[in-house]
Amino acid sequence: MRQGGIVSPFPAAGGSLANGAVGRPAADWEQRYRRTVITTDTVATAVVVAAIGNFFGARDAANWHEKWGILAFGTELLVLGALAVSRSWAPGVLGQGAEEFRRLGRSLFMATVVLALGGIALTSRNIKLWIFVAIPAIALVTMTARYVLRLWLHRQRKDGRCLIPVLAAGSPATVRDLITRTRRFPHLGWRVDAVCTTDGLGTDGQGHGGDQLDGVPVVGRLSDVAGHVHRDGYRVVAVTPDPHWSPDRLQRLAWNLEGSDTEMVVAPVLMEVAGPRLHIDAVLGIPLLRVSMPTFTGGRRAIKGIVDRTGAAILLLLFAPLMVCVGLLVLVDSRGGAFYRQRRVGKDGREFTILKFRTMVAGADRARAALADRNEGAGLLFKLRRDPRVTRVGAVLRRYSLDELPQLFNVLTGSMSLVGPRPPLPEESAAYGPDIRRRLLVKPGLTGLWQISGRSDLSWDEAVRLDLRYVEDWSLALDTVILWKTLRAVFYGQGAY
Incomplete structure (x- = not known):
């Protein structure tokens, strides 16, 4: 059953489980x-x-x-x-x-x-x-x-159209996580229409069960997956972690799906690595997932450095008139200089001075202690949605990230990159554990995955996860996509305060 209400060259994907033609x-x-x-x-x-x-x-x-x-x-x-x-x-x-x-x-x-x-x-x-x-x-x-x-x-x-119907098969906890992610990021195109679990119920281990899991029908057991696919025509079978999935059972499921248009996707359980680092090799007749080392040096990094400095120089020339106007507005709006300098931690833990347009009143750093009990930032971050220290001009600059334009000088001098993790404060860096310190293996960025994913609206764990994902899986193509999406993120100002 197709969804109506729109005239386009791409008909909406939809359908019910009962009509046997979801795919x-x-x-x-x-x-x-x-x-x-x-x-x-x-x-x-x-x-x-x-x-x-x-x-x-x-x-x-x-x-x-x-x-x-x-x-x-x-x-x-x-x-x-x-x-x-x-x-x-x-x-x-x-x-x-x-x-x-x-x-x-x-x-x-x-x-x-x-x-x-x-x-x-x-x-x-x-x-x-x-x-x-x-x-x-x-x-x-x-x-x-x-x-x-x-x-x-x-x-x-x-709007709920052009989605690929998915049958999720795994433990209730991992399937629930998949359902949450697909609903949070609908632009990726997946819609979990049905679930199979070990016992055919949506039990979450806490005594709650039934024939639904987060509003998605539980249609059977894990052993019934192939039958449901052939009957209802799902486009993707998403296999999530569960003790049921032994190598033999996964191979048998793959064989049973042959002849259908269904794609089987197996969620990794060892690590969260994606992109160009993943390779599948056949060694002695055994399919092995090979994970190459992350690239921190070499030719691609050299190209990234050249692109950073060239891009920063071009952007500084283009934005020079705007930066002069912003600087004058900052000076007119409140007492103090046009620029704000702050120590941040860069690649390999080396500190540098970051440049921004001043968005707060003079002496704002000394007033931070008095506002500590009102902190709304996630984890180690200090943020206030309505910070009394922010000036009128500063609020507009923060809304559209114009206060960060002087950081192009940091990119030009090599202490920052156009794309990378958020540059932390020294006190934040000192509190990092060994895993989070991997953020410091690359240069911090003027923008990054955190910038295009909600910025200050993200939880601390999500912000760290995005930064670590960039460190592990970066590529020149990913940098290009992030820079492009940054324009939209800046225009809408989501999470900027």
């Missing part, structure tokens, strides 16, 4: 969304190639077909072929995390390399235009189009 609408909208992405990429590439060919080719109209037509057509085929080879249109990555843009970037880089080698082989004098103008233009247009489509998809998911 069909999801597959329908997924295929339509995939076709829309392929069409968008094709049209965007064609428009860019045609525009460049017509603009530059018109200058040499006599040999247009020889010098421009073949190159234009070849570039189009090369880009689309690279997208297909890199599986950039795979349904599993469309609208999901940084992997979609990572594959798109990898495809365009592959096309650039092949185009350059082809130009050398053919001794073409016009190849530079297609390498340094056409491919970057295609990247800009296709990534923007993908992002717009993703925004639309996420909006539909927040």
